[in-house]
Amino acid sequence: MTTGKDRQGLPLSGVLVADFGRVLAAPYATMLFGDLGADVVKIEDPATGDDTRAWGPPFAGGEATYFLSVNRNKRSYAADLRDERTRERVRELVRRADVLVENFRPGTMARHGLAYEDVRALNPRIVYCSVTGFGAGKGAALPGYDLLVQAVGGLMSVTGPEPGTPVKAGVALVDVLTGLHAAVGVLAALRERDVTGEGQHVEINLLATLLSSMVNQSAGYTMAGQVPGIMGNRHPSIAPYEVFGTADRPLVVAVGNDRQFAALCEGLGVPFLARDARFATNADRVAHVGELSALLTEQLAPRTATAWFDILTPLGVPCGPVNDLASAFELAESLGLNPRVPLGPGGLPGVANPIGLSRTPPAYDAAPPGLGEHTREIEDWLDS
Structure with missing residues (x-):
């Protein structure tokens, strides 16, 4: 499936991503796809857009830098899913897409006729990725905020200056790790689709991601029954x-x-x-x-x-x-790692994708879009 927006010479050129992601975990994953050549169509509420558009200061060029940090190489489609005509267009987008990524609370996509089974009936080849806080079962009603997961998932219990003083990480680390795992899951499903011709449902949640990402600390508990605690800046197994x-x-x-x-x-x-x-x-x-x-x-x-x-x-x-x-x-910069990249021709300096590919490196063709910036061109394509 192609969109007319293929970026020849990049690894994911020709892959169309319907991006229903908001805030950080899902948008981080879809930005990685965009960097690698996918055509990422970001579906946003026409009234407010992605929540992070308002998450400032700091601002740059009138936009919150939080939003700008994870939304380059995307096209913005302002779509009111309560409108029947718009909903049909979105369903057509999904029918043509290779990948769908969403991080709504479980049940939200179903209300719009866009649950996995609905989408699979339209497009059996689609790779449908759901990102949740605590899974789609008993944890479905729990809000998936990074700080909350750092707390209940154990990360804060090992982070801080001293026992009794838990501290969160200085960035939304669990969201970023979840976005990375989502990207790996989607790429694995796309590779499997190359063999079988069938898509599948990829499910990622913040809590399971954190427990896996705590690696040696988690293994010390599961394998030896050891519950670690806060050690400040020291390591439980290495010194100094x-x-x-x-x-x-x-x-x-x-x-x-x-x-x-x-x-x-x-x-x-x-x-x-x-x-x-x-x-x-x-x-x-x-x-x-x-x-x-x-x-x-x-x-x-x-x-x-x-x-x-x-x-x-x-x-x-x-x-x-x-x-x-x-x-x-x-x-x-002194080490020649080139950490800053312009987002689009003459655009603001963003942070480089850390993936190095010798023949098909990431590209930064487009700055993060304005809300609904590409709605007309996307609707014209979907109506054609």
Whole structure:
């Protein structure tokens, strides 16, 4: 199925995505599809559009940067699904689409005749992706907000400065992880469709995504019955692996093996610590992490974080200052990673897609659309 908007030379050129996603998880997934060449048609309420259009400040060019962050390479179709004529056009869009992505509460799409079984009857080849907070069963009525899932899903129980002080991640991390899993699920279903000719229903929820993404912490519970708690910036299984003060700003030291620890001790001028029985192996260091931390804090205090980075990095010690975003972008640019990209010709600078493809890299052809910007052209195509 093609739309006349194919972007030749990109991996997903010719794939039409009907994007009913709002806010972050689903729009993040569909933006990735757009970056890789898909024609993403974003269906929005004509009165308000995506909620994140109003989620500011900050604003850039009159639009909330929250919205701009996840909606490039899309066309906006303002569609009132309560209107019969519009609803028929949307059904025609779905009939022609390869992928449908939605993150409404379970039951909402069904009210508009767009539940999976309805859509499958129209288009058996479609890959239909539903993103929910807690699944479509007993958790269907629960609101799927990232902060809520960070709390009830256990992430906040291991995040914070000290026991009893849980803290959320500084971004909507669960939404982003869910969007990534949704993208992987859709791509897997499209690959399977290449073989069988049939689409399927891809279901992703925030809670299950978080439990899977907590990897070693989750496995420690399921396999060993260990319920982890808040350790501040320390690691439950590795030491030294935390934040230390220096003469000017915090420094992260992330030592992963005995060789790196010996190099750290050499760089700090205390090589004998690597031979101390309390710190000889990683397991020993974890058992005596408080003593080790106090000794390293004393050694690191006299010099700046940058000075220690310059001393320790050539020795193979993983370390670095705690940067703000401006410094983080500066670092990426100094390493030639090109983290900023113009969104459309002469557009605002966005953040680059991190996927590197040697022959068909992501493209940034179009800036995030204005509400309903492409309604007329989409309706003319659907009516033809």
